[in-house]
Amino acid sequence: MCGIVAYVGNKNVAPLLFEGLKRLEYRGYDSAGLAIVSEEKIKIARATGRVSVLESKVAAAGGFESHIGIAHTRWATHGPPTEANAHPHTGKTKSGHTIAVVHNGIIENYVTLTKYLTERGHVFTSQTDTEVLAKLVAELYEGDLEKAVQSALREVTGAYAIAVMCDKEPHTLVCARKGSPLIIGIGEDSYVVASDPSAVVAHTTQVITLDDYQVARLCAGPKDRKSPGGGPWAVEFRTTTIDNVRVTREVEELELDLQQIELGKYPHFMLKEIMEQPESLRNCLRGRIDQRECRVVLGGLTPLVRDLMRAKRFILTGQGTAFHAGRIGEYLLEDLAKIPARCEYASEFRYRNPIIEEGSIIIGVSQSGETADTLAAMREAKERGAMALGVVNAVGSTISRETDAGVYLHVGPEIGVASTKAFVGQVAVLTLLALYIGKRRFLSDETVRTYLNDLEKLPEHVAKVLEQSDHIRACVERHVHRDNWLFLGRGYNYPVALEGALKLKEISYIHAEGMPAAEMKHGPIALIDEGMPVVFIATQGSQYDKVISNIEEVRARGGKIIAVATEGDTRIEKYADSIFRVPNVPEAMQPLVSVIPLQLVAYHAAVLRGHDVDKPRNLAKSVTVE
Ligand code: G6P
Secondary structure, eight states: OOEEEEEEESSOHHHHHHHHHHHHGGGOOSEEEEEEEETTEEEEEEEESOHHHHHHHHHHTTOOOOSEEEEEEEOOSSSOSOTTTSSOEEEEOTTSOEEEEEEEEEETTHHHHHHHHHHTTOOOOSSOSSHHHHHHHHHHOSSOHHHHHHHHHHTOOEEEEEEEEETTSTTEEEEEEEBSOOEEEEOSSEEEEESSGGGTTTTOSEEEEOOTTEEEEEEEEESSTTOTTSSOEEEEEEEEETTOOEEOOOOEEOOOOGGGGSOTTOSOHHHHHHHTHHHHHHHHHTTTEETTTTEEOOGGGGGGHHHHHTOOEEEEEESHHHHHHHHHHHHHHHHHSOOOEEEEEHHHHHHSOOOOOTTEEEEEEESSSOOHHHHHHHHHHHHTTOEEEEEESSTTOHHHHHSSEEEEOOOOOOOSSSOOHHHHHHHHHHHHHHHHHHHHHTOOHHHHHHHHHHHHHHHHHHHHHHTTHHHHHHHHHHHTTOSEEEEEEOTTHHHHHHHHHHHHHHHHOOEEEEEEGGGGGGTGGGGOOTTOEEEEEOOSSTTHHHHHHHHHHHHTTTOEEEEEEETTOOGGGGTOSEEEEEOOOOGGGHHHHHHHHHHHHHHHHHHHTTOOTTSOTTOOSSOOOO
């Protein structure tokens, strides 16, 4: 969603802000803007569309020169994506100075605050909730930006990550957070603030994070203020709560490699992340399979192993792709660990007054660890007495910090908006978790060993599926003009069908539905006409014959069958128009391989339709509002 970059230091800020904004483009946005302080005045530029449009606008205005600035990419929530609604937003102080603010999150009491501020003479020019924050800081400003921000935030309800500056204090950035992510990079002569580590790592790997309700004041300026152009710089920061109590934040090392967030030889991040799945899986599984002892090692769970064994029920939750991984987790935990499990949309779970019995464990599945709905559901369940586990990719994210324990995916940063390697990582971790518990309950060593063997071979299995990319593209080319597709599967492959359909929708804008193959004849079969592409996940397993019957039903009505089938299965050839092969693995592990061709189907369809794969319309990588 929205992205923040802010900088104060000894370099010219505009190119750095643009570079940072571009690194955040993947999160999804529809307008962008920046503000700097130049000659004790705040200068602002805003534009709808891409960051490059904003860049041209600034260049046309003769460029912006400064050592301090704040910038933002906006994903519209309150008010359409217009220039007036783009950040930064400003407010005028009583002394005639200007405050500029960029903000991620939602100010929930903005209506009341707007009324209050309008009565005090502030004139609103946008339809955003953010503008109220700029005006409130300005209203409360009495010559100290940090104090004004603290006072303003005490009046605010909602979620925020903000960066604020004032033309009266041209060497000071103030930032704060509650709910929305924000990290602060500590450079030698500078500070860089961003909503995402990818915009920080090019500058420094030394970072601090803020907890909710914390504020950082970052000052950087020439030691000798009389010769601002040259000479050494002095930097200084301090962290407080919004009640102005000093807090200490540890400086941490950011574990992110620039290469991981660059395209390299690939045209799109999505393709890079699909193709690198053998490697990301290797990283995800590293150290977690102990063949000798025939066991799964999940260090993060060790302190809670007794609670896990006593668990009476698992509630898995997430949104989007993570929800689909959770659905597979539900099958895995019941099948391998024999503990009742249910996966629910976090957004639904939270508001339906859920009953949490003793011994319930909630598992939050999330790539970013920041999805607002998932976070809220986890908090709700914890409040009602559940133990909380996280299956999260982003290290140090809010969900990972608020859970009792968890297992990181370790698949590396995912930049492509359409989630691919994170999904496979989530399913792999949930498989490990089910085996971890199952082995301690009743699974025989022999059964566990079969799974461990196949898990170890998983990177090779996936690499083999990926070799079919050209073949998949050729197949997609034949059907890409069709506007409606169906994805059908049974058992473990039913959530895979959901995921296949979601991927296609997200980036190719083709309408697609995923459902249990048997459900099709209870209504959706009416959609099938001559030539409609119907993707079956028809791998060999307990329901194979039933899936073949469903295929026949579709064929009889003229549908075109695209099958994901097991290597060596010749029977399927009679039924399918196109076949993508996956290796023969135990049924519980089939999603890990059967989803791969579907990722490629979506990717090739989007490219063939001429869409911007990494910046799909209306989508945000991480949805931090409910
Ligand atoms: C957004 C993204 C999806 C993602 C979902 C959950 O909707 O566009 O790709 O699956 O959020 O995100 P999370 O970070 O919690 O996995």
